[in-house]
Amino acid sequence: MRPGKMLREVLRTGLKKPVTVLYPKEKLDLPEHFRGKLKFNPEKCIGCKLCMKDCPTNAIVINQVGEKQFEAAIDLGKCIYCAQCVDSCLKKALEYTKEVELAQLDAQKLKVVFGAEIKSDTKKTSL
Amino acid sequence: MHNPSEEFKIPIGPQHPALKEPESFSVALRGEKILGVDIRLGYNHRGIEKACEERTYIQDMYLIERVCGICSHSHSTCFIQAVEEIAGLAVPRRALYIRTLVAELERIHSHLLWLGVAGHEIGFDTLLMYTWRDREIVMDILAELTGNRVNYGINTIGGVRRDISSIQIQETLKAMDLLEERTKYYIELGLEETTIIKRLSGVGVLSYEDSLHFDAVGPTARASGVKRDVRKDDPYASYGEISFDVITDTGADVYARTIVRLKELMESYKIVRQCLKNLPDGPITVRAPRKIPAGEALSRYEAPRGEDVHYVKSNGTDKPERVKVRAPTLANVQAVKHMLKDRFLADMPIVIAAIDPCFSCTDRLVSLKDDDKKADVMTWQALHDYSIKWHSQRGVDFGKLNKKLQERLSK
Numbered sequence: 407m408r409p410g411k412m413l414r415e416v417l418r419t420g421l422k423k424p425v426t427v428l429y430p431k432e433k434l435d436l437p438e439h440f441r442g443k444l445k446f447n448p449e450k451c452i453g454c455k456l457c458m459k460d461c462p463t464n465a466i467v468i469n470q471v472g473e474k475q476f477e478a479a480i481d482l483g484k485c486i487y488c489a490q491c492v493d494s495c496l497k498k499a500l501e502y503t504k505e506v507e508l509a510q511l512d513a514q515k516l517k518v519v520f521g522a523e524i525k526s527d528t529k530k531t532s533l
Numbered sequence: 534m535h536n537p538s539e540e541f542k543i544p545i546g547p548q549h550p551a552l553k554e555p556e557s558f559s560v561a562l563r564g565e566k567i568l569g570v571d572i573r574l575g576y577n578h579r580g581i582e583k584a585c586e587e588r589t590y591i592q593d594m595y596l597i598e599r600v601c602g603i604c605s606h607s608h609s610t611c612f613i614q615a616v617e618e619i620a621g622l623a624v625p626r627r628a629l630y631i632r633t634l635v636a637e638l639e640r641i642h643s644h645l646l647w648l649g650v651a652g653h654e655i656g657f658d659t660l661l662m663y664t665w666r667d668r669e670i671v672m673d674i675l676a677e678l679t680g681n682r683v684n685y686g687i688n689t690i691g692g693v694r695r696d697i698s699s700i701q702i703q704e705t706l707k708a709m710d711l712l713e714e715r716t717k718y719y720i721e722l723g724l725e726e727t728t729i730i731k732r733l734s735g736v737g738v739l740s741y742e743d744s745l746h747f748d749a750v751g752p753t754a755r756a757s758g759v760k761r762d763v764r765k766d767d768p769y770a771s772y773g774e775i776s777f778d779v780i781t782d783t784g785a786d787v788y789a790r791t792i793v794r795l796k797e798l799m800e801s802y803k804i805v806r807q808c809l810k811n812l813p814d815g816p817i818t819v820r821a822p823r824k825i826p827a828g829e830a831l832s833r834y835e836a837p838r839g840e841d842v843h844y845v846k847s848n849g850t851d852k853p854e855r856v857k858v859r860a861p862t863l864a865n866v867q868a869v870k871h872m873l874k875d876r877f878l879a880d881m882p883i884v885i886a887a888i889d890p891c892f893s894c895t896d897r898l899v900s901l902k903d904d905d906k907k908a909d910v911m912t913w914q915a916l917h918d919y920s921i922k923w924h925s926q927r928g929v930d931f932g933k934l935n936k937k938l939q940e941r942l943s944k
Contacts, residue, residue, distance in 0.1 A: 407725060407727045408725045408726065408727065411721075411727075412659050412660070412726070415663065415718075416659060419663075425666070425669075437673075437677045437680055437681075438677065438680075439695055440676070440680050440681070441681065441686070460592065461592070462588065462591075462592040462594075462595040486684075488684075488686045489680075489686070490591060490595065493694060494591075
């Protein structure tokens with residue numbers, strides 16, 4: 407038995423620089439497969455709504471806005487960033503980005519709509 | 534003045550600075566000595582099992598993963614194993630190896646976390662700081678392999694979602710070397726440091742017989758000499774093809790549990806190295822049906838805290854009919870009561886911490902049936918009236934409160 411066994415280790419690390427970084431100024435790299443904010447590509451979407459069906463928190467809603475045109479309304483407050491919708495999408499219309507700084511003071515700003523440009527004059531219908 | 538020869542009861546929790554989660558202990562004391570402990574769970578019931586029945590299997594995967602923040606991979610793998618068994622899916626070998634790899638990395642981070650918490654509970658915060666610093670190494674590896682530090686989301690029905698590249702294998706092997714070196718230091722520390730030995734030896738004793746009697750699981754049972762490990766007894770994933778030892782100790786106290794966990798870390802590094810070395814080629818997933826055929830399955834899994842059991846019953850639709858989760862803490866919590874008896878109150882935090890409890894994961898609905906009484910069936914209206922009456926007897930008048938509210942709203 408030896409008291410103070412860690413003393414040497416403590417003194418040794420006491421001379422080292424801190425590992426933590428000053429966050430807003432300095433940022434760490436995110437891992438390769440990091441699942442951040444979703445990105446939606448309206449041109450690829452065929453409106454099968456598998457992403458809506460598989461989303462664990464019902465955070466994504468696909469609306470038809472015109473002839474073969476769809477927009478995605480994503481509630482970033484509800485999203486748990488599991489990226490199941492990215493896996494479910496058959497046409498790879500959804501992808502995840504490394505965007506993580508999503509905090510908002512206004513809850514309404516968390517609701518993001520990735521719109522498609524409406525070519526024809528058909529009215530927006532929610533299905 | 535309180536007479537020290539009299540029995541005295543103190544409530545600890547549900548909200549208490551010494552506890553990390555809401556649970557309640559009613560401790561009967563005579564002087565400093567504990568006469569008996571009543572443990573009451575149920576303060577963090579989240580209704581996960583019922584919620585699973587309302588969601589599809591794919592949605593359940595992410596819900597089940599969130600049963601526990603530390604052993605999230607354990608719960609999700611356990612659930613998915615049951616679903617795959619019902620659906621009769623042959624999961625590719627590469628996927629099984631990746632599952633095993635993540636499972637062991639999770640065990641490493643959980644055991645290092647526990648060591649820090651144990652150090653904190655005995656007032657040895659230096660240990661907490663250093664183990665948690667070293668835990669960051671494995672957290673970074675988990676983030677690199679799966680995308681996130683917690684709730685990895687690597688499992689999917691019929692395989693895994695992400696493949697491992699050769700660069701990642703090299704990085705993981707490098708991290709394992711570093712961690713092994715650090716763990717050797719901690720083992721040396723555990724065997725030599727006076728603070729640890731004096732504070733933990735002879736505390737929270739659970740003999741071999743008691744361990745079997747209370748059905749202890751995981752490191753708690755293994756520290757009492759019970760050679761019980763699902764990875765060896767009922768191999769799942771790729772554990773059948775990997776050689777490793779089940780660590781046991783005969784000390785039966787908190788010190789033995791510390792040593793068992795530290796030595797298990799060394800076994801985990803061995804398993805991770807074998808997984809990476811023998812990683813088979815091939816696909817990582819098979820196509821899984823959305824609708825799972827009718828059937829039932831029970832799945833077992835050795836989580837860092839002990840045996841985790843999931844039961845899934847399907848009815849041919851895309852939603853399960855019943856999901857049952859038994860977290861390892863529920864199996865160990867009975868033993869805590871026994872460990873604390875006739876010990877000192879000051880030992881309580883470390884004895885509870887020694888089973889590595891996860892009370893929020895444990896909370897399930899328990900209905901106690903009183904056979905003498907007939908069950909009452911209440912309609913919603915009757916329950917509403919009963920609640921108003923119950924509160925009015927205690928001096929809360931909802932009529933007045935409602936009026937006040939209406940007045941405020943109309944202004």
